[in-house]
Amino acid sequence: xxxxxxxxxxxxxxxxxxxxxxxxxxxxxxxxxxxxxxxxxxxxxxxxxxxxxxxxxxxxxxxxxxxxxxxxxxxxxxxxxxxxxxxxxxxxxxxxxxxxxxxxxxxxxxxxxxxxxxxxxxxxxxxxxxxxxxxxxxxxxxxxxxxxxxxxxxxxxxxxxxxxxxxxxxxxxxxxxxxxxxxxxxxxxxxxxxxxxxxxxxxxxxxxxxxxxxxx
Numbered sequence: 001x002x003x004x005x006x007x008x009x010x011x012x013x014x015x016x017x018x019x020x021x022x023x024x025x026x027x028x029x030x031x032x033x034x035x036x037x038x039x040x041x042x043x044x045x046x047x048x049x050x051x052x053x054x055x056x057x058x059x060x061x062x063x064x065x066x067x068x069x070x071x072x073x074x075x076x077x078x079x080x081x082x083x084x085x086x087x088x089x090x091x092x093x094x095x096x097x098x099x100x101x102x103x104x105x106x107x108x109x110x111x112x113x114x115x116x117x118x119x120x121x122x123x124x125x126x127x128x129x130x131x132x133x134x135x136x137x138x139x140x141x142x143x144x145x146x147x148x149x150x151x152x153x154x155x156x157x158x159x160x161x162x163x164x165x166x167x168x169x170x171x172x173x174x175x176x177x178x179x180x181x182x183x184x185x186x187x188x189x190x191x192x193x194x195x196x197x198x199x200x201x202x203x204x205x206x207x208x209x210x211x212x213x214x215x216x
């Protein structure tokens with residue numbers, strides 16, 4: 001009887017070992033298949049997405065510049081405010097103004113100066129150039145183009161690439177009496193990719209302003 005029980009117990013342990021071993025093998029195979037399948041799947045990260053922007057219809061009106069010696073057409077969906085301070089300092093001329101794109105948190109600063117002395121024109125051009133190239137730390141590129149509108153108003157427009165604070169700047173002049181500089185800024189953190197559609201939209205308005213600009 002003891003011998004019979006001993007043989008039975010030996011057989012039970014043998015079958016138990018075979019069962020457990022088989023279960024472990026099956027489990028290992030299952031894990032291996034899952035890991036292999038996961039490794040073979042190609043992961044494609046989702047591209048960065050930005051909020052859709054609803055732009056207003058293009059519409060323009062003529063500026064009323066309070067006896068300033070120039071006029072232009074500006075977007076009807078913007079507002080013009082006369083500047084009294086510029087970086088907390090009193091402005092040089094009462095014809096300094098801001099065109100505010102409130103829906104986009106943007107502003108186009110316009111600063112006007114009269115050419116009185118022989119060297120004023122060269123100084124103003126040099127100042128405009130230096131102020132634009134102050135953005136070279138963040139800029140990827142700065143391209144400049146000569147411009148002349150149908151009213152014989154000439155100047156230079158600067159396009160600043162990259163995450164610069166101001167992406168478009170320009171100046172207009174008749175070289176002997178008048179000089180006006182413009183600079184576009186946004187109040188949000190500079191990000192060329194996220195604001196690219198807005199810059200494109202606003203730049204069209206800036207070009208319309210330049211094309212319709214006239215000295216009076």
